[in-house]
Amino acid sequence: MSEPARQISMDMERFRSLLLDSVGVALAVVEPEQYRFLVRNVAFIEWFPTADDNELTLLEVLPTLDRAAMEAELDAGRDYRIEVEIKPKRRVITLAIELHRAVGPGRGEIMVQCQNISKIKELEYMIESYSKMIERQNRDLRKEKERVERLLLNIMPQQVYEEWKQFGVTTPQRFEEASVLMLDFVGFTEMAVSHEPTKLIAELNDIFTSFDRIVEQFGCERLKTIGDAYIAVSGMPESNPEHARNIARVALRFIRYLKRRNAMSEFNWEARIGINSGPVIGSVVGVQKYVYDIFGPGMNLAARLEPLCGPMEILLTGEMHDLIQQEFRMTDRGEHEIRGFGRKQIYRLENDLAPANDSHFY
């Protein structure tokens, strides 16, 4: 070999070893019988210091390597991959070690390639941990949302709530065809004095809960309760051609329910009910404290009929009488002066001429 040729050859040798040491992965080549090292770069020795000893084999340097399993994979023409944890300095690092057989001429030397995948492992751990955290928070949020929704649905009808949720505001709506029921109890103030408050409220709560069921059964809505007063509407926010009949049926069922209840109870609950059909305006009122409320003549007339009632009486006026006279029996209570409405013919609702079959519970 001439001097320049030898020079180039030496340079190539030097280049190869520089290249080998400068790559970010640890590399080694071992012969396939004893697994003695033929080549290993600086990174390999850094991670496996014992590999510096020429007497040691790969199997001794890397005792966790399962020779049989590895050879089975390599013989099948596949790469063999394991993960090991080492602690070259302070920090435990995770290495992915890949072994494959060299192709081409030769004895089938085994190439060993190690990469530090600690960062990937840390990231995987974090992703898992954050997913769990986010899922947990989502669950909590969903629960909270359901709770808020339930509360809001207590103070406004579903349809209004949907509008409020979507647009952040609700528009007042006029309902031409609606019916209103106003109920309160005769002598509630005296009852409040003479009975134990917890028991009285439990009773009232129980009654209103049953009222809610009756109201729902006839497609009406409970608007609100104020003390012992219970207000229900029909034909709003969803219109319903049956609104007058439905509210009349609800009123009759309320009375029937109370009679049955009184027969078995130490309490004697006597309701007065005013019902009326007429236009009302429904709207959410209030900025900080929302409440869905209704206004208008339909509401006012029902409210003013109620004080005219005797115990367990349901009163209504001529206009509503005309709407439902085909289906209900009513008696004339004569003309009365009603503030804001002048003289009105008043009727008492007696019973349903064709009671619905499904109402036997109340």
Next chain:
Amino acid sequence: MAVTLFEKYGGFANLSKIIMAFYDKAIDSDVIGPFFDDIDMRRLVDHQTKFIASVMGGPVAYADDTLRRVHATLAIDRGSFDEMSRLLRETLQEFRLEAADVDMVMNEIEARAPAIISGQDR
């Protein structure tokens, strides 16, 4: 709603990179490196990322009581705490957080020093 530092600097995605870079420095430090011998770095990086997220207004909260409990057995002295602060400040600067924001984060952490430091200076 005002944007939190957590959102401003890319949320968990970016924060986790900052914390990983911070621990590379921490482990190499002669002062605080030994604290990390035999520590499961995955869990530590995870917790630290959440902790820094919490001081940056992220969706996590660490009560001082929790901090006190997890640091109680480590006997961290003021010198180590300061070294940790120095390295974290350096890392935040390298990740180009604005100077005022770096100060804010560091002040938040300093405010929690009593919960973290539990040892006498060596």
